[in-house]
Amino acid sequence: MAARTTVVSSPGKVLMAGGYLVLDPQYSGVVVSTSSRFYTVVQSAVSAEPGHQDRPIQISVRSPQFVNATWVYELDVKDDTVRVEQRDVSGSGTNKFVHLAIERTLAYALEVRRVSALKKALSVDLNVTILGDNDFYSQRAQLASRKLPPTIASLSKLPPFLPSGVPVSQVNKTGLGSSAALITSLVSALLLHLEVIPSDSFTSEQPSDGRHIAHNLAQYVHCLAQGKVGSGFDVSAAAFGSQLYRRFKPEVLKGLMDNATSAGSLKDTISPSNKGWDYHVEPFQLPPQVRMMLADVNAGTETVSAVQKVLKWRKESQDTTGRKPADKDSAAKTSVVATDPWETINQHNKALSQLLLNLSLLAKQYPKEYKKIVKYISTIHASQWMAFPGFSAQESVIVDTFEQVHQAAEAIRKHMKKMGEDAGVEIEPDKQTKLLNRCLSVAGVIGGGVPGAGGYDAIWLLVIDPIDCPPSELPSSRVESVWAEYTEMSVSPLLASESVAKGLRVEKLEDIPGLKDAVETTETA
Numbered sequence: 001m002a003a004r005t006t007v008v009s010s011p012g013k014v015l016m017a018g019g020y021l022v023l024d025p026q027y028s029g030v031v032v033s034t035s036s037r038f039y040t041v042v043q044s045a046v047s048a049e050p051g052h053q054d055r056p057i058q059i060s061v062r063s064p065q066f067v068n069a070t071w072v073y074e075l076d077v078k079d080d081t082v083r084v085e086q087r088d089v090s091g092s093g094t095n096k097f098v099h100l101a102i103e104r105t106l107a108y109a110l111e112v113r114r115v116s117a118l119k120k121a122l123s124v125d126l127n128v129t130i131l132g133d134n135d136f137y138s139q140r141a142q143l144a145s146r147k148l149p150p151t152i153a154s155l156s157k158l159p160p161f162l163p164s165g166v167p168v169s170q171v172n173k174t175g176l177g178s179s180a181a182l183i184t185s186l187v188s189a190l191l192l193h194l195e196v197i198p199s200d201s202f203t204s205e206q207p208s209d210g211r212h213i214a215h216n217l218a219q220y221v222h223c224l225a226q227g228k229v230g231s232g233f234d235v236s237a238a239a240f241g242s243q244l245y246r247r248f249k250p251e252v253l254k255g256l257m258d259n260a261t262s263a264g265s266l267k268d269t270i271s272p273s274n275k276g277w278d279y280h281v282e283p284f285q286l287p288p289q290v291r292m293m294l295a296d297v298n299a300g301t302e303t304v305s306a307v308q309k310v311l312k313w314r315k316e317s318q319d320t321t322g323r324k325p326a327d328k329d330s331a332a333k334t335s336v337v338a339t340d341p342w343e344t345i346n347q348h349n350k351a352l353s354q355l356l357l358n359l360s361l362l363a364k365q366y367p368k369e370y371k372k373i374v375k376y377i378s379t380i381h382a383s384q385w386m387a388f389p390g391f392s393a394q395e396s397v398i399v400d401t402f403e404q405v406h407q408a409a410e411a412i413r414k415h416m417k418k419m420g421e422d423a424g425v426e427i428e429p430d431k432q433t434k435l436l437n438r439c440l441s442v443a444g445v446i447g448g449g450v451p452g453a454g455g456y457d458a459i460w461l462l463v464i465d466p467i468d469c470p471p472s473e474l475p476s477s478r479v480e481s482v483w484a485e486y487t488e489m490s491v492s493p494l495l496a497s498e499s500v501a502k503g504l505r506v507e508k509l510e511d512i513p514g515l516k517d518a519v520e521t522t523e524t525a
């Protein structure tokens with residue numbers, strides 16, 4: 001008899017626009033979920049081991065991409081409590097993210113299911129395997145050791161789920177949000193496997209109650225593991241896919257964050273009908289024949305201190321602009337900085353997302369004209385797109401919309417860089433400005449920027465990606481050549497494009513190349 005298996009994947013994220021602003025529930029972030037995913041495979045042991053009554057039921061978690069990455073937890077399920085304790089910390093140490101995901105998911109399960117049902121589901125050991133697509137971790141060393149140049153073609157030649165050769169604490173991350181994708185897939189796979197949410201929770205793209213429960217629980221676990229309540233856009237991307245995200249107010253988690261073990265409160269707090277979960281997820285996706293390209297520039301930035309500095313600067317600049325007038329001189333002060341920089345950035349962020357959505361509509365409405373324009377502008381620098389006098393009315397609207405996307409993306413860069421300079425944070429450092437300007441000089445590049453909090457970590461680009469075009473003539477190929485030849489920083493592409501699937505997805509073990517082998521292999525990285 002085969003082991004009962006549940007496989008759930010969730011995508012990584014890129015915050016294209018809305019960094020810092022998205023910490024405030026007033027403002028949306030433009031979030032693109034990536035084709036690169038995290039996979040959690042949960043398997044029930046075929047039958048209880050002989051003599052298992054003499055020891056507690058175990059959940060063994062393995063991350064075969066890492067050295068010393070097996071964590072074994074012993075369970076003790078009582079009427080109203082579940083204890084999850086790591087058996088031996090001497091070999092692999094602890095993994096707070098994994099431990100909390102298991103502990104809190106089982107605590108939730110116990111509140112939702114009868115104790116007898118949960119005990120039945122946990123009458124045999126569970127084996128859990130966690131795997132992240134190569135993109136989540138820097139593959140520079142792997143490419144170098146195989147004498148492969150850092151190109152997308154080289155990355156696609158690497159075996160899937162490549163072992164990193166180091167413990168998870170030492171791996172170089174690429175910024176796709178490994179911990180959020182990991183927690184969301186792990187929490188969701190356990191919820192499904194233990195039948196806490198319906199088996200079809202992730203089949204419809206319309207968010208079901210099950211998907212909302214998985215999301216809410218993953219947000220909670222991620223906050224606990226990180227020790228803070230961030231904006232949560234990364235967990236939301238992992239659960240729902242590309243979106244315009246407005247955060248929930250942190251108060252919804254206050255009780256649980258202050259007292260994680262207060263019995264009886266988990267189910268009510270996590271419930272989708274809890275009005276405290278006031279996040280907004282508006283569907284979003286990139287237009288057809290527009291491709292997102294990502295590169296890791298491998299120079300790491302400290303997001304936490306950047307956030308603290310930007311929020312301090314915002315508070316101080318609000319105080320001095322007189323947005324909250326305190327005295328009769330406030331009018332004079334207001335004229336010093338007439339507008340709130342966050343409002344200005346927000347206008348451009350909103351324009352960017354709306355224009356991209358408009359392009360999808362135009363592609364549907366005028367497919368022939370859209371295809372023609374895409375082909376045409378793919379060979380021309382953005383500054384020249386509007387120069388051709390012979391467009392039809394529909395073609396003009398399409399080309400004009402592409403041009404406006406370019407303008408909005410450039411305006412966001414300008415204002416974010418300025419905000420960084422004012423706040424003393426390297427949001428778009430000069431070196432990144434130079435690299436982005438070089439990329440934007442390539443024909444067919446629409447726009448680009450620094451994702452999320454910015455800094456030296458990474459860049460994103462949107463490029464025209466015409467169908468029926470020889471690969472060597474694609475804008476993405478030209479961009480890759482620029483990256484390969486760039487000497488001022490080491491630029492390494494990621495394989496990811498936008499995920500077409502909307503967030504959490506149930507998978508078949510056999511359908512994901514390399515997954516079955518990675519799960520079955522017993523040796524570690």
Ligand SMILES: Nc1ncnc2c1ncn2[C@@H]1O[C@H](COP(=O)(O)OP(=O)(O)O)[C@@H](O)[C@H]1O
Pocket residue numbers: 063065095096097098130131132168169173175176177178179180182
């Ligand atoms: N493949 C993995 N297996 C197990 N745990 C992982 C894996 N990838 C990441 N993690 C967990 O996530 C933590 C990294 O979280 P964090 O520093 O917030 O990174 P990120 O910005 O990528 O989310 C690691 O220390 C580890 O606990």
Ligand SMILES: C[C@@](O)(CCOP(=O)(O)OP(=O)(O)O)CC(=O)O
Pocket residue numbers: 015018019020021022023175176177230231232233234303307451452453454
């Ligand atoms: C500043 C932020 O708004 C965005 C940070 O986005 P990143 O993508 O830079 O995040 P990390 O995954 O933590 O590196 C903070 C937030 O929204 O929580």
